[in-house]
Amino acid sequence: MHGEFELITRWLAPDAATLGPQSGVALGAGDDACLLDPGAGQQLVVSVDTSVEGRHFPADAPAWAVGHRALAVSLSDLAAMGARPRWCLMSLALPTADGAWVAEFSRGFHALCRATDVCLTGGDVTTGERAVSVTVMGEIAAGQALRRDGARPGDVLAVTGALGGGAGGLARWQAGERDLERELLARYLLPQPRLVAGQLLVGKATAAIDVSDGLLADLGHVLDASGVGATLDVECLPLVPGLTDALGETAALDAALAGGDDYELLVTLAPESFDEARRALASIDLELTQIGHIHEGQGIQGIPPDARRGWQHFSGGTP
Amino acid sequence: MHGEFELITRWLAPDAATLGPQSGVALGAGDDACLLDPGAGQQLVVSVDTSVEGRHFPADAPAWAVGHRALAVSLSDLAAMGARPRWCLMSLALPTADGAWVAEFSRGFHALCRATDVCLTGGDVTTGERAVSVTVMGEIAAGQALRRDGARPGDVLAVTGALGGGAGGLARWQAGERDLERELLARYLLPQPRLVAGQLLVGKATAAIDVSDGLLADLGHVLDASGVGATLDVECLPLVPGLTDALGETAALDAALAGGDDYELLVTLAPESFDEARRALASIDLELTQIGHIHEGQGIQGIPPDARRGWQHFSGGTP
Known part of the structure; x- marks a missing residue:
């Protein structure tokens, strides 16, 4: 003691x-x-x-x-x-x-x-x-920070890296897996904050948030703050390798949309900035994938009808 | 909910x-x-x-x-x-x-x-x-902060306000008192951080610490950091009014020496700065009382032989 x-x-x-x-x-x-x-x-x-x-x-x-x-x-x-x-x-x-x-x-x-x-x-x-x-x-x-309120109609909606690792890794942990060198477990327990990526996106992205509550919830925060709507292209979501094998197709999509704890960056960019940003992140071996676009209006279109909407303390079970 | x-x-x-x-x-x-x-x-x-x-x-x-x-x-x-x-x-x-x-x-x-x-x-x-x-x-x-490591031999040791309120108030709470307008309870549950006093002491005090772990423990931190010793004049300790009536003489002294949670400032000052500091604090109706002096050596002299030495998490009971 x-x-x-x-x-x-x-x-x-x-x-x-x-x-x-x-x-x-x-x-x-x-x-x-x-x-x-x-x-x-x-x-x-x-x-x-x-x-x-x-x-x-x-x-x-x-x-x-x-x-x-x-x-x-x-x-x-x-x-x-x-x-x-x-x-x-x-x-x-x-x-x-x-x-x-x-x-x-x-x-x-x-x-x-x-x-x-x-x-x-x-x-x-x-x-x-x-x-x-x-x-x-x-x-x-001063004045350069990436905020949630800068998304504009016409912007590309993109995400760094891959989604679903947080919820997928938790599921593997709960199933008894303990090897933290396995990708899903590492993404759940040893997330890598996208610090360099965030700094590279300054001056390129119009808005940014990290995916902690779940993609749909965090996208909702950006849309609310910016006063715009978005359409998701669910088929383009970059899933962590092995996620579908581990969870099955439905649960894998659920993990990517609503699981949270992924700690990737969800960003919006003018179309002419997207390629430049993608090249910048390629220099640190990180993918930037378009997963939809921003438009006037509010809310998210393109969500599968039975998707969960993300995580809030006090309103869900324990993770 | x-x-x-x-x-x-x-x-x-x-x-x-x-x-x-x-x-x-x-x-x-x-x-x-x-x-x-x-x-x-x-x-x-x-x-x-x-x-x-x-x-x-x-x-x-x-x-x-x-x-x-x-x-x-x-x-x-x-x-x-x-x-x-x-x-x-x-x-x-x-x-x-x-x-x-x-x-x-x-x-x-x-x-x-x-x-x-x-x-x-x-x-x-x-x-x-x-x-x-x-x-x-x-x-x-820059460079003006009051630190723990500036006490020098010959300095006056002084404390703002009055001591023992934290432990005294806790004892009254445990005895069932609930009126937060009573002084002891207020000092325990509604401490007033000595922010203005601290700012007034900049340029006057050579070292400062707040009394949170207990006078003896916090004085010990100053002495260790400064590489000096101190002699306490226990009869000069300013006790919160009503403390001795509430706790009895022995427990009141113990509260002042080792109770902690008082959130007064314990400071050291060159003798020529002490009167100036006392006048400055008088302008905000706060007493500054000499309770001892700093000298070469280490440790604290003048402690009653059976005094407790203060509070540490994990080494004591719950407060």
């Missing part, structure tokens, strides 16, 4: 590898608050996401995967704004001070910090149901 | 009263992340604190007090740095979507936002054990 301060000092302190002179960290963890130097002419981009055991990740998930995932889902929000991630704070609740679990958790969290050049600059640890809340802070040149 | 999006839209959206042109909020809640405009030449001061039901606040505390307290304890960290608070994000976990509770909670939270000129710019809501995690962001001129 460890005390709070020892846990924080040993496992949750800033990682020296991310604390260089370019980090903008004037004072890291260890005081009442951290001190950060924002870049001149930059807007701050800030978001928070909480992951609760048994709801957002399985109780028996490897601790390092929980650490990765908790940070990844927060970073995905910065990706959807086109921001460069810079700093994060973590609030960790644990039923007991299980040092071995925290050490593994920390390993996954810090590995993603290093991979995405994010510095952990503070946080707290408390007793409670196991949960992780991660606040991420990024930067972007 | 309400859905997640409806709860966020109705109760947890930014308050228009805090969203003026001076707020620095380029884009508030409703997108993947918020967009903030930091001030030129300012450092960001960021902290997060989580409050869990049954551990940091009683399950039967009024929801509006829970909202006030969750924000107040985070703001107290900004006060201890001397920062001007600007923005916050909230992550709220709830076992059920109890709209009436959230409405009351929100009322207390937003009232303190308005009183301290803080704008709520984002957050999330999830199912889980009831808990609130609040990330606060403030600003201070």
Whole structure:
């Protein structure tokens, strides 16, 4: 058993590898608050996401995967704004001070910090149901952020990568599969926030959102914010390889439309920008697939008649 | 029952009263992340604190007090740095979507936002054990923040306001008292972050910390960070009025030394700055009391032999 301060000092302190002179960290963890130097002419981009055991990740998930995932889902929000991630704070609740679990958790969290050049600059640890809340802070040149409200009639509707991995991986986990090197499980427990893609889409996309609640729900947010409608071309949806084999055709389509937790970027672009954006993402080996188009009106056309509409806390079952 | 999006839209959206042109909020809640405009030449001061039901606040505390307290304890960290608070994000976990509770909670939270000129710019809501995690962001001129590591031999050790209210109020609550207009209960459930005091102490105090873990524990953090020792003058400790009557002399002293949750500022100052600081705080009707002095060496002298040493999660009982 460890005390709070020892846990924080040993496992949750800033990682020296991310604390260089370019980090903008004037004072890291260890005081009442951290001190950060924002870049001149930059807007701050800030978001928070909480992951609760048994709801957002399985109780028996490897601790390092929980650490990765908790940070990844927060970073995905910065990706959807086109921001460069810079700093994060973590609030960790644990039923007991299980040092071995925290050490593994920390390993996954810090590995993603290093991979995405994010510095952990503070946080707290408390007793409670196991949960992780991660606040991420990024930067972007003022006025350049990708928002939800910029979709225009005539825009192409497109998505990065492939859909259905979140729900497909969860189904495989629930079926007893545990090998995180399998693609579906990796997409569910080890999502890769599309940070570089988001930054490459700045100046090209008219609107962006990450697919966390499910494609239909997240598209709905963009349409509502932009005051437009969309037609989906369901046959064009890029499904994660192996999804249909694992779930069957109906459930695979449901996973892609309403499963959520895919952490791909759903974007709208003027037709003349689409090819340019597709080439830019090809440079990082990421597909950008047209899945429909934006038009005047409201709502989504082209949805199969019996499709679910996505995920909301309190209104559905546990995932 | 309400859905997640409806709860966020109705109760947890930014308050228009805090969203003026001076707020620095380029884009508030409703997108993947918020967009903030930091001030030129300012450092960001960021902290997060989580409050869990049954551990940091009683399950039967009024929801509006829970909202006030969750924000107040985070703001107290900004006060201890001397920062001007600007923005916050909230992550709220709830076992059920109890709209009436959230409405009351929100009322207390937003009232303190308005009183301290803080704008709520984002957050999330999830199912889980009831808990609130609040990330606060403030600003201070670069290099001016009050840190823990600046105490020097010869400094005066002083504390704002009065001590023991956190533990004293908890004891009254546990004894069945419920009138939040009573001073001890108010200090426990409705702490007032010493934000203006912290800003007035910039340029005067050599080190500062807020009294959250307990005077001895928090003083220990300052001494460790500064590489100095201190002698306490226990007879000078300013106790909250009524504390000794409520708890008895021994428990009252214990509350002041080790109870925690007082959210006063513990500061060190050169002797020639102490009177100036005291006059500055008198202008906002706040006492600044010398309770000891800093010297070479390490550790705390002058502690009564049987005093407890403060609060750590995982190493003590629940408060």
